[in-house]
Amino acid sequence: MSTTGVPAFAPQWLALREGADARARATAPPALLRDHGRVVADLGCGTGAMGRWLGPRLPGPQRWILFDRDPTLLEVARKRVPAASVRTRRLDLAALRAPDLAGVTLVVASALLDLLTGAEAGVLAETVAAAGCPALFSLSVVGRVELSPGDPSDAAFAQAFDDHQRREGRLGPEAAAFTADAFEGLGRQVRSFPSPWRLGPGDAALTRAWLRGWVGAAVDQDPSLPHGAYLERRLAQCARGELEVTVHHTDLLVLPRSPEPV
Numbered sequence: 001m002s003t004t005g006v007p008a009f010a011p012q013w014l015a016l017r018e019g020a021d022a023r024a025r026a027t028a029p030p031a032l033l034r035d036h037g038r039v040v041a042d043l044g045c046g047t048g049a050m051g052r053w054l055g056p057r058l059p060g061p062q063r064w065i066l067f068d069r070d071p072t073l074l075e076v077a078r079k080r081v082p083a084a085s086v087r088t089r090r091l092d093l094a095a096l097r098a099p100d101l102a103g104v105t106l107v108v109a110s111a112l113l114d115l116l117t118g119a120e121a122g123v124l125a126e127t128v129a130a131a132g133c134p135a136l137f138s139l140s141v142v143g144r145v146e147l148s149p150g151d152p153s154d155a156a157f158a159q160a161f162d163d164h165q166r167r168e169g170r171l172g173p174e175a176a177a178f179t180a181d182a183f184e185g186l187g188r189q190v191r192s193f194p195s196p197w198r199l200g201p202g203d204a205a206l207t208r209a210w211l212r213g214w215v216g217a218a219v220d221q222d223p224s225l226p227h228g229a230y231l232e233r234r235l236a237q238c239a240r241g242e243l244e245v246t247v248h249h250t251d252l253l254v255l256p257r258s259p260e261p262v
């Protein structure tokens with residue numbers, strides 16, 4: 001979920017969403033990963049939110065290798081991931097191959113899969129499976145958004161937003177299911193956990209930014225939508241503390257089968 005009205009993946013947007021992301025992330029995977037987090041590769045690390053959330057939940061000292069194609073985000077992440085050792089790799093993940101993950105004991109990614117095409121996700125699954133370690137793919141949108149109170153236009157905006165996410169072959173709301181199938185086809189065990197954002201009156205700044213982005217993307221996709229009045233109505237409800245939004249996501253835990261069960 002990257003579309004916010006500010007440039008995609010601006011550090012300000014990533015900071016705004018970090019608290020809601022942290023509340024949303026499924027808590028079972030860190031316990032299931034046990035001591036597999038000695039050398040962690042974070043793919044599409046942004047400013048390092050996954051390291052800040054997951055690092056303290058894994059036992060023992062860790063080395064994190066942060067991958068992103070954005071050098072500005074990588075520089076922020078390098079300073080802000082609390083690990084014994086942090087290294088950054090500027091790389092387009094389309095070019096990620098098994099040697100890039102040599103020595104890695106856990107692969108993680110957060111809010112990434114829905115940005116990938118099916119071909120990219122397929123190659124990523126093969127590369128991660130070849131590394132032979134567990135993987136945790138957090139916070140993939142699944143195309144379900146609930147706004148309360150409801151509005152007759154909600155469904156049309158939601159449909160247009162999902163179609164916008166699928167532009168140029170991206171997986172969008174199908175990302176988690178597609179990637180789970182890809183890993184299962186490679187003989188890996190996959191477990192899914194719900195990880196919804198639940199935004200209420202205490203999240204007004206994030207809700208406003210999310211609303212602007214959600215409506216903006218929907219209107220890019222379908223300019224016939226009655227966006228001005230709808231956005232005004234929703235922002236006014238948000239300002240009065242009357243709006244609640246649930247954005248559903250899935251976290252995927254990928255486990256190698258024997259001989260290395262976790």
Ligand SMILES: C[S@@+](CC[C@H](N)C(=O)[O-])C[C@H]1O[C@@H](n2cnc3c(N)ncnc32)[C@H](O)[C@@H]1O
Nearest residue numbers: 009044045046049068069070091092093110111
């Ligand atoms: C929505 S942000 C999530 C950032 C971070 N994982 C988090 O949870 O806050 C997606 C991140 O993936 C990176 N990204 C997206 N596609 C990429 C690609 N093909 N190669 C490398 N990085 C990519 C972006 O630069 C951005 O930092």
